[in-house]
Amino acid sequence: MYADSDAIPVTVLSGSLGAGKTTLVNHLLGNAGERDLAVLVNDMGSVNVDAELVAEGSDLDVEGGVAELSNGCICCELQDDLETAVVRLARNRDFDHLLVEASGISEPEPVARLFTTSSRVAASYELDALVTVLDTRRFLDAFAGTDVPERRGTDDETRPLSDLLIEQLEVANLVLLNKADLCEPAELEEAEALVRALRPDAETIRTEFSAVDPDRILGVDLFDAGRLGEAAGWQRALEEDGTNGDDAHVHDHDDHDHRHPDEVYGVDSIVVRHRRPVHPERFAAFLRELPDGVVRSKGVAWVAGRDLKIDIAQAGPSVRASASGPWIAALPEVRRDLYRSNRPDLEWHDEHGDRRTELVFIGTDLEAPRLRSALEDCLVTDDEWEREDDLENPFPSGDDEAVVLREPSSKRSPD
Numbered sequence: 308m309y310a311d312s313d314a315i316p317v318t319v320l321s322g323s324l325g326a327g328k329t330t331l332v333n334h335l336l337g338n339a340g341e342r343d344l345a346v347l348v349n350d351m352g353s354v355n356v357d358a359e360l361v362a363e364g365s366d367l368d369v370e371g372g373v374a375e376l377s378n379g380c381i382c383c384e385l386q387d388d389l390e391t392a393v394v395r396l397a398r399n400r401d402f403d404h405l406l407v408e409a410s411g412i413s414e415p416e417p418v419a420r421l422f423t424t425s426s427r428v429a430a431s432y433e434l435d436a437l438v439t440v441l442d443t444r445r446f447l448d449a450f451a452g453t454d455v456p457e458r459r460g461t462d463d464e465t466r467p468l469s470d471l472l473i474e475q476l477e478v479a480n481l482v483l484l485n486k487a488d489l490c491e492p493a494e495l496e497e498a499e500a501l502v503r504a505l506r507p508d509a510e511t512i513r514t515e516f517s518a519v520d521p522d523r524i525l526g527v528d529l530f531d532a533g534r535l536g537e538a539a540g541w542q543r544a545l546e547e548d549g550t551n552g553d554d555a556h557v558h559d560h561d562d563h564d565h566r567h568p569d570e571v572y573g574v575d576s577i578v579v580r581h582r583r584p585v586h587p588e589r590f591a592a593f594l595r596e597l598p599d600g601v602v603r604s605k606g607v608a609w610v611a612g613r614d615l616k617i618d619i620a621q622a623g624p625s626v627r628a629s630a631s632g633p634w635i636a637a638l639p640e641v642r643r644d645l646y647r648s649n650r651p652d653l654e655w656h657d658e659h660g661d662r663r664t665e666l667v668f669i670g671t672d673l674e675a676p677r678l679r680s681a682l683e684d685c686l687v688t689d690d691e692w693e694r695e696d697d698l699e700n701p702f703p704s705g706d707d708e709a710v711v712l713r714e715p716s717s718k719r720s721p722d
Contacts, residue, residue, distance in 0.1 A: 314433035315397060317405045317422055318525060321415040321475045322440030327485040328408050331440055331517035331524075335406065338521050345402040347392055349410045390421060390428050397431040404525055405432065414474045415439070423532045434530040439479035439509075440517065443498050444489045446472060450501065450602045450623045469623030469715075473603060476502060477539035479509045480529035487513040497671070500574040504669045505603060506539060539605075575673040581664040582656055583686045584611040587700040590685040594619065594626045595713045600673055606666035609634075609659075610702045611687045611695035617702050619666060626713035630703035636660025 322328045332346055389407075396405065409418055415437050422434045449469045476482065482502050487495055499511050510529070512519055587610050597604065604621035608628075614637045615630045635646045636659065643660075647653060655661060668678060691698065703710055 315402070315405055315431060316435040316526060316528075317407060317432045318435050319407045319409060319415050319418050319422075319437050320440065321409045321418075321437070321479075322483075322485075323442060323445065323472060323475075326440040326442040326445075327483070327514075327517040328440050331483070331485075331519070332406055332408050334517050334519070335521050335524065339525075340521065342404055342521070342525065343402045344404050344406060344525075345396050346406045346408065347389070347396070348408040349389075389418070390426070393421075393428055393432065404435070414471070416474070416478045419478065419530075434532070435525065436480045436527050436529040437478055438481045438483065438524060439475045440483045440485050441472070441476075441498070441502075442486050443484045443495065444486055446484075446501075447490070447494055447498055470620075470625050473505065473622040476505050476509070479506055480531075481524065481527065482506070482509050482511045483517065483519065484511055484513045485517055486515065488515045497574075501602060501671070504574045504576060574669070574671055575675070577668045577673055577675050577678060579664070579666050579668070579679060579682055581609070581682070581686060582659055582662075583664075584609045584662070584692065584695065585664055585682075585685040586687045586691055587612055587698055587702055591701050591712055593681055593685050594621065594628075597621065597626070597668075597713075598670070598673070598678075601668050601670040603669040604666060606664070607631075608664045608666070608702075609662045610700070611692060612698050612700045613702055613704065615703070615706070621713075624713060624715040625711075627709055627711055628702050629709040630706050632706055634660060634662045636662055 320328050320331060329348070332348070336344055336346070393405065393407075396402075407418060409415060419434060419437055421428050422432050423429060449472060484495060484498055484502070490498070495513060502509060502511055512523060585608055590608065590610065594604075601621065602623060604619060604626075606619055608617040608619050610617045613630070615633055618629045618631050620627050620629070635643055635653070638646065647655065653661060654663075656663070664682075666682070687695065701710060701712070
């Protein structure tokens with residue numbers, strides 16, 4: 308049960324545009340039974356269409372029962388408005404449960420943090436669950452490399468939808484595989500397997516027209532504040548694989564170098580670690596040519612010529628690299644020793660310190676030996692290592708920089 312019995316439970320709904328979030332809200336309002344629900348909706352544009360749709364499907368009106376946020380995304384520039392709205396709702400209305408329907412371009416984690424940090428919001432509310440609604444057909448198509456629409460409505464309109472789908476899935480406690488009637492049974496099973504690989508702890512429910520028993524959505528107490536931002540499939544794979552602290556080989560377990568989250572549907576998870584830098588151009592080519600079956604890649608890379616941690620994030624057809632600061636081993640001795648003393652579990656190599664490449668690949672029908680061999684071919688030779696600063700390098704050279712290495716095919720090769 309909730310830590311504070313007086314706190315109002317909150318369900319945050321996320322999902323791509325058209326996935327069925329508003330339909331779900333209207334369904335919950337129409338079948339709430341004894342519950343008194345309050346709804347906060349966010350839509351892009353000067354007129355909040357979703358708020359009007361929700362109001363039409365309920366006894367609430369836009370001015371009274373639905374708090375409306377427009378012209379932005381509640382996870383970023385409207386964060387202050389969100390805080391004001393939910394505090395006002397708690398002060399002025401008597402209700403049993405709050406639904407926050409995020410816009411189709413919102414990442415749910417920043418929204419969730421508003422309800423879990425020390426603030427006037429957290430004092431009145433308790434997160435019940437983060438629910439992601441998937442258009443299952445679109446989800447499968449996005450990671451099959453076809454029909455990948457761009458992510459619209461943000462400052463960075465080049466990001467494909469697959470990036471956002473991953474972000475919404477990897478924090479979800481509950482996933483609705485909506486529009487299930489548009490998929491074959493085998494496709495639904497594949498979608499469930501992919502969700503399990505990307506977010507192992509999430510529950511899944513197949514739905515048509517977002518019709519689901521409210522008792523499976525509301526009052527489920529699935530949210531764990533201690534695991535917000537954790538327990539994504541790639542993190543679980545790293546945790547279960549362990550660490551070896553040695554050189555350039557994949558961690559082996561009884562001659563297996565990958566996990567099988569769901570062998571029946573061909574979904575694998577492969578962890579690769581190296582203690583030798585990768586050649587920048589060969590590694591970039593490797594990332595650009597990842598097989599279509601790789602749904603998600605995540606990790607850190609030691610790139611020759613860059614004494615920075617290079618974070619790699621791939622979601623379907625999108626591959627990005629960003630710099631997240633120097634390796635601890637590259638810091639001045641005093642700072643390096645301080646960091647190490649504060650992190651007793653830090654994996655440390657006598658020669659290379661914390662420098663390493665550590666990547667997780669999640670996908671369908673992955674060929675582990677081929678993937679491992681291709682990555683090993685990216686490692687620098689001794690001669691290349693000696694002249695690493697002279698190598699052509701497409702990777703970020705400064706903190707907080709990012710480089711797009713691959714985009715959806717529709718953007719890479721326009722007809």
